[in-house]
Amino acid sequence: MNTRSLFLGVTALSVLSITLSQACAQDAAYPSKSITVVVGYPPGGSTDLTGRAVADHLAKSLGVPVVVENASGAGGAIAALKVSKAQPDGYTLLLGANNEIAINKLITPATVKYTYKDFTPVGLVATTPMVLVASNATGVKDASQFLRAVSSKPGRFSYGSSGVGTALHLAGEMVKQQGGLFMTHIPYRGVAPLSIDLVGGGLEYGVFVLSSGLPHIRSGKVVALGVTEKQRSPVAPEIPALAEVPALKNMDIGVWFALMAPPKMPPHILSKLRTALSEVLQTAEFRKRLEESGSTIAPLDVDMDRFLADESSKYQKIVEFAKVKE
Known part of the structure; x- marks a missing residue:
């Protein structure tokens, strides 16, 4: 190796050493x-x-x-x-x-x-978790009644979410998939208009994030059918998990x-x-x-x-x- 090559090699190693030292310091x-x-x-x-x-x-x-x-x-x-x-x-x-x-x-x-x-x-x-709810106008009180009602009249009932492609929408579709149900999805522009229609009876079913749904559930304005995760939520242990119903045993989405x-x-x-x-x-x-x-x-x-x-x-x-x- 000649002197110039050696010099260049040493210089490159020095620059690399300085760069690494600066990076480590940062x-x-x-x-x-x-x-x-x-x-x-x-x-x-x-x-x-x-x-x-x-x-x-x-x-x-x-x-x-x-x-x-x-x-x-x-x-x-x-x-x-x-x-x-x-x-x-x-x-x-x-x-x-x-x-x-x-x-x-x-x-x-x-x-x-x-x-x-x-x-x-x-x-x-x-x-x-999210929570599947029913309007009081349906008369449905739990997930088993929901499955029987919707199964008996395919295409008759609708559920709402806060928009197409949201986690709420996909949770509703997972319920349909697991339960073999035919329902129409109604996308809303947010939770507020969805709540109005559910409470007013203009929509049969809906999916909320649990925190958004709890005020309506605990005030009796809508009926909680079940949370969408595999286990009950410690925030609201009184609400069953949908997975507790055999037909929805694989429900687990949050x-x-x-x-x-x-x-x-x-x-x-x-x-x-x-x-x-x-x-x-x-x-x-x-x-x-x-x-x-x-x-x-x-x-x-x-x-x-x-x-x-x-x-x-x-x-x-x-x-x-x-x-x-x-």
């Missing part, structure tokens, strides 16, 4: 500035409330400000796409739900330009919230975020805050890669059954 210093948690919906909804709770407690755990940015639109897809394209430096995160992370791509594959694989999962935060990061996150930063989230999930104040809103804190040992793959597969089957496309 990682070690993380976080050194405020972190943004992006939420794909306007303030006040369940995803936003969960995002703000996570942000408040992450700030305490990490020692830097954590702010929420509401980038609403396209069923959460605008926020999700933004985070999937962000720098993987740990300063831009997504607090998302199943709709924007896993479902939207199945419903609108031509326009949604990412999949759940375009994120680095930090961890599952919480889950909340709304979940997860903290996601851009792809290709440095392991050291990802580890810090996962440790911080684990601390948050074990904080009594955080647990109380989410449980009061109807959510159940996620276990700490969830394998997110397996979880997301299983959830996506579940939704794919329902979408294919219902032929849901926008």
